[in-house]
Amino acid sequence: MRYLPLTPEDRAEMLGVIGVKSIDDLFVDVPASARRDKPVDLPHHVGELEVEREMAALAKRNRAAGEGPFFCGAGAYRHHVPATVDHIIQRSEFLTSYTPYQPEIAQGTLQVLFEFQTQVAALTGMEVANASLYDGSTGAAEAVMMAQRVTRRNKAVMSGGVHPHYVGAIETLAHAAGVQTTRMPAAIDAEDAVIAAIDQDTACVVVQTPNVFGTVTDVTKIAEAAHAAGALLIVVTTEAVSYGLLKSPGEMGADIAVAEGQSIGNGLNFGGPYVGLFACKEKFVRQMPGRLCGETVDADGKRGFVLTLSTREQHIRRDKATSNICTNSGLCALAFSIHMSLLGETGLRKLAALNHQKAVALRDALAAVPGYEILTPRFFNEFAVRVPGKAAELVETLASHGVLAGVPFSRLDAGAGMDDVLLVAATETTMDIDITFLTKLLTKVVGQ
Amino acid sequence: MSMNNVGRPTRPEAANDAPAGHETLTGARGLLQDEALIFELDGWNKTGVDLPEAAAPSSDLAGLLRTDPIGLPGLSEPEAVRHYVRLSQKNHAIDLALYPLGSCTMKHNPRLNEKMARLPGFSDIHPLQPTSTVQGALQLMDRLAHWLKTLTGMPAVALSPKAGAHGELCGLLAIRAAHEAAGNGHRKTVLAPTSAHGTNPATAAFVGYTVVEIAQTEDGRVDLKDLESKLGDHVAAIMVTNPNTCGLFERDVVEIARLTHAAGAYFYCDGANFNAIVGRVRPGDLGVDAMHINLHKTFSTPHGGGGPGAGPVVLSEALAPFAPTPWLTHGEDGFDLVEHAGEEGAKTAFGRMSAFHGQMGMYVRAYAYMLSHGADGLKQAAEDAVLNANYVKARLKDVMSPAFPEGPCMHEALFDDSWLEGTGVTTLDFAKAMIDEGFHPMTMYFPLVVHGAMLIEPTETESRQELDRFIAALRALAGAAKAGDTERFKGAPFHAPLRRLDETQAARKPRLKWKPVAAAPLAAE
Numbered sequence: 001m002r003y004l005p006l007t008p009e010d011r012a013e014m015l016g017v018i019g020v021k022s023i024d025d026l027f028v029d030v031p032a033s034a035r036r037d038k039p040v041d042l043p044h045h046v047g048e049l050e051v052e053r054e055m056a057a058l059a060k061r062n063r064a065a066g067e068g069p070f071f072c073g074a075g076a077y078r079h080h081v082p083a084t085v086d087h088i089i090q091r092s093e094f095l096t097s098y099t100p101y102q103p104e105i106a107q108g109t110l111q112v113l114f115e116f117q118t119q120v121a122a123l124t125g126m127e128v129a130n131a132s133l134y135d136g137s138t139g140a141a142e143a144v145m146m147a148q149r150v151t152r153r154n155k156a157v158m159s160g161g162v163h164p165h166y167v168g169a170i171e172t173l174a175h176a177a178g179v180q181t182t183r184m185p186a187a188i189d190a191e192d193a194v195i196a197a198i199d200q201d202t203a204c205v206v207v208q209t210p211n212v213f214g215t216v217t218d219v220t221k222i223a224e225a226a227h228a229a230g231a232l233l234i235v236v237t238t239e240a241v242s243y244g245l246l247k248s249p250g251e252m253g254a255d256i257a258v259a260e261g262q263s264i265g266n267g268l269n270f271g272g273p274y275v276g277l278f279a280c281k282e283k284f285v286r287q288m289p290g291r292l293c294g295e296t297v298d299a300d301g302k303r304g305f306v307l308t309l310s311t312r313e314q315h316i317r318r319d320k321a322t323s324n325i326c327t328n329s330g331l332c333a334l335a336f337s338i339h340m341s342l343l344g345e346t347g348l349r350k351l352a353a354l355n356h357q358k359a360v361a362l363r364d365a366l367a368a369v370p371g372y373e374i375l376t377p378r379f380f381n382e383f384a385v386r387v388p389g390k391a392a393e394l395v396e397t398l399a400s401h402g403v404l405a406g407v408p409f410s411r412l413d414a415g416a417g418m419d420d421v422l423l424v425a426a427t428e429t430t431m432d433i434d435i436t437f438l439t440k441l442l443t444k445v446v447g448q
Numbered sequence: 449m450s451m452n453n454v455g456r457p458t459r460p461e462a463a464n465d466a467p468a469g470h471e472t473l474t475g476a477r478g479l480l481q482d483e484a485l486i487f488e489l490d491g492w493n494k495t496g497v498d499l500p501e502a503a504a505p506s507s508d509l510a511g512l513l514r515t516d517p518i519g520l521p522g523l524s525e526p527e528a529v530r531h532y533v534r535l536s537q538k539n540h541a542i543d544l545a546l547y548p549l550g551s552c553t554m555k556h557n558p559r560l561n562e563k564m565a566r567l568p569g570f571s572d573i574h575p576l577q578p579t580s581t582v583q584g585a586l587q588l589m590d591r592l593a594h595w596l597k598t599l600t601g602m603p604a605v606a607l608s609p610k611a612g613a614h615g616e617l618c619g620l621l622a623i624r625a626a627h628e629a630a631g632n633g634h635r636k637t638v639l640a641p642t643s644a645h646g647t648n649p650a651t652a653a654f655v656g657y658t659v660v661e662i663a664q665t666e667d668g669r670v671d672l673k674d675l676e677s678k679l680g681d682h683v684a685a686i687m688v689t690n691p692n693t694c695g696l697f698e699r700d701v702v703e704i705a706r707l708t709h710a711a712g713a714y715f716y717c718d719g720a721n722f723n724a725i726v727g728r729v730r731p732g733d734l735g736v737d738a739m740h741i742n743l744h745k746t747f748s749t750p751h752g753g754g755g756p757g758a759g760p761v762v763l764s765e766a767l768a769p770f771a772p773t774p775w776l777t778h779g780e781d782g783f784d785l786v787e788h789a790g791e792e793g794a795k796t797a798f799g800r801m802s803a804f805h806g807q808m809g810m811y812v813r814a815y816a817y818m819l820s821h822g823a824d825g826l827k828q829a830a831e832d833a834v835l836n837a838n839y840v841k842a843r844l845k846d847v848m849s850p851a852f853p854e855g856p857c858m859h860e861a862l863f864d865d866s867w868l869e870g871t872g873v874t875t876l877d878f879a880k881a882m883i884d885e886g887f888h889p890m891t892m893y894f895p896l897v898v899h900g901a902m903l904i905e906p907t908e909t910e911s912r913q914e915l916d917r918f919i920a921a922l923r924a925l926a927g928a929a930k931a932g933d934t935e936r937f938k939g940a941p942f943h944a945p946l947r948r949l950d951e952t953q954a955a956r957k958p959r960l961k962w963k964p965v966a967a968a969p970l971a972a973e
Contacts, residue, residue, distance in 0.1 A: 006912060062582045327755040347499065
């Protein structure tokens with residue numbers, strides 16, 4: 001087996017050194033009832049070539065986004081990632097290292113995390129950011145838990161614009177931790193509706209901008225209402241590129257900003273692994289979940305970086321920890337940070353403007369198709385469209401014509417009575433020809 | 449910009465490893481360069497990405513646009529590549545040398561898996577494309593599930609958890625849902641041994657359970673009498689790691705399961721150490737109800753400097769109905785996903801762990817790893833992992849003190865610090881001296897049940913030659929410690945990119961991001 005360096009001779013000699021006769025002597029503690037006399041019923045090992053054949057056959061049965069016009073978003077976005085990013089993250093020292101438990105020989109990883117935290121804090125307009133969480137949705141759930149710890153209250157209010165999967169992840173944790181959740185009805189443009197639901201027992205308000213329908217909202221008023229009641233405002237973003245164009249959560253008074261960072265540096269990968277961005281006001285830092293990297297000095301007074309404030313974490317505090325999270329999303333955070341370093345502020349602003357421009361072109365084209373109504377009033381690179389009939393069926397029909405036209409809202413929330421709502425996104429990868437192809441096809445489909 | 453002494457050692461003999469008078473003029477040490485932060489490279493108006501000019505934003509966004517500078521530097525491609533390559537060279541990695549972090553299973557990461565994960569048919573597909581257009585992805589998930597179920601002897605698996613701790617959460621939520629469905633919502637206690645990973649009690653507390661510790665016997669295993677005395681109808685579950693964190697197989701595991709079930713509780717197994725038994729022992733045969741599997745450990749998806757991982761959870765018949773969405777189904781039209789709890793096909797699911805369907809990129813790597821090994825290779829890997837650990841233990845037991853000298857260990861060998869008594873050298877000092885000898889230290893001070901613990905997990909992908917090199921280094925260091933060569937340990941590391949870091953100061957005055965205002969230079973205290 002190509003990954004196993006020991007030879008039969010090695011094994012025999014090593015058993016001798018240990019002082020046992022056979023490998024079975026090392027498994028003596030396994031109860032007799034669980035010892036197996038035959039191997040499990042799975043195939044025998046194979047070479048690289050055979051693995052590649054099987055994997056290629058599976059991969060071929062999927063339609064890659066790059067194969068044709070593509071307009072899916074709803075929390076995962078297709079952007080162009082510079083070649084440098086994938087090259088660097090595959091370097092041995094980044095790919096095959098682990099959590100920087102020994103900082104003297106992990107300064108590469110640690111400095112990257114410190115740079116990442118600085119970038120995320122700047123993007124979100126917040127004071128501090130952690131070294132990443134699994135993804136945006138689990139970050140949102142952790143934020144609600146954090147608000148419970150900070151305010152010692154047990155109620156969370158979510159707007160009707162929060163991505164339903166994020167709502168699901170929040171509800172799962174909240175239910176377990178005894179936090180009551182209220183979710184406002186799904187609505188294209190009603191983040192403000194949460195204000196009416198805030199009371200003196202509210203721990204936090206969760207809003208999203210751009211929201212799941214693409215609507216961009218200035219949440220400053222919501223922040224004021226939350227703060228007046230002693231609650232925290234959590235601002236969720238699923239498209240990190242939007243930070244290059246829109247007011248940041250920090251500017252609008254957020255206490256915690258959570259985002260999915262997949263758009264920057266990371267591919268679609270069928271939904272994971274992604275990278276959760278998590279930032280907050282400095283005064284809450286000791287209630288933060290996840291890892292934090294901090295600056296210090298070594299014995300010679302040279303600057304260096306370490307994981308810090310770990311008394312919040314499970315390996316020190318055990319059942320009193322701020323979260324059970326043990327890891328972060330290191331390699332995805334690295335990819336994010338490299339892409340962001342390449343873009344810089346100049347590049348990010350341009351990229352964001354370009355995304356918006358493409359989406360405006362898509363909106364204008366769709367608005368001209370009879371029977372299609374644009375529902376989102378203000379958007380970044382994604383919006384909702386009312387389609388004739390069921391959006392899910394339309395998407396299937398268009399897929400059979402080689403176009404992935406978007407995400408039917410019913411797929412995210414079947415009970416919202418929005419079967420005719422389609423979410424469409426455009427990014428810098430969207431070409432005019434894609435838009436033309438889509439609208440021509442729609443005209444044809446509607447005409448049938 | 450103030451550089452905080454970057455590149456300027458404060459002690460002439462420090463960091464320069466050179467005879468007096470041979471310090472470099474810049475403070476650099478040949479190929480070992482100090483690397484400034486990206487914020488110190490003066491790239492405020494640069495970009496390394498060429499993009500077409502964009503139109504001004506539409507008037508719809510009036511009043512919603514960002515007006516403040518963001519504060520993000522940019523780098524041209526050559527600058528970026530150099531920055532990250534230089535940084536990379538400050539990292540130890542599996543590809544450089546043994547990385548014996550106990551409990552973490554730092555085995556070789558096959559590059560074929562990376563290649564497969566990058567096939568556009570896997571990497572460039574959207575989680576919410578019509579399922580008719582991703583049949584291959586769903587089939588891969590189904591096959592991965594089949595391998596996991598077969599290897600564990602369990603009937604069901606929830607793939608979506610994103611890491612081991614996330615898997616623990618998933619398992620306990622399923623247990624909680626099962627109890628609530630049976631009218632046993634009053635069961636709110638979880639029992640876990642003192643030797644457990646910190647994630648176990650943290651997870652239990654996170655789902656609203658109270659954690660009670662189970663005592664350990666002299667030989668490093670669960671104390672059955674203590675377990676029995678603490679079981680009762682207030683107990684929801686026990687959480688036991690097997691093989692446990694002392695690197696030992698829980699001999700009485702079948703009895704542990706029987707007692708637990710008799711008390712009406714569920715047996716959650718922390719599968720962090722599944723690598724030791726994969727292909728040889730099926731947790732399902734031991735009476736386990738739920739167990740997470742760290743794909744990044746047992747199935748070698750890369751650790752990536754701390755994630756991403758993946759933590760699928762295998763479940764017993766009793767717990768399977770409560771598994772989180774999405775559920776993978778198979779019908780006449782091929783594979784499909786049930787994505788909402790309460791929907792037909794997932795009526796009793798407890799909810800959703802996260803957005804979308806889990807860590808697909810990790811599934812691809814793990815599946816490629818499984819195919820490569822086959823049932824025979826996985827069994828051989830487990831055996832070699834156990835053989836390597838026992839070999840290390842056998843070759844070190846006369847100079848260091850194994851915590852549990854009697855009988856074999858599994859995939860990791862645990863030592864305490866009693867052999868260092870009187871030398872003035874601590875476990876931490878010893879670990880730092882290992883860095884100078886070219887090895888990543890073992891896991892230190894864990895598990896908590898052993899004083900000054902040193903947990904060595906060589907994994908199956910180390911050759912005998914590399915093990916011998918490692919053993920020789922440790923024996924030499926042990927000799928030096930006992931011979932009173934304390935300076936070698938107290939000041940270590942001397943030959944790393946940095947000397948020992950001041951973690952106390954980092955925590956006392958947290959500096960968690962770069963700030964443009966030149967701060968006063970830090971002083972080592």
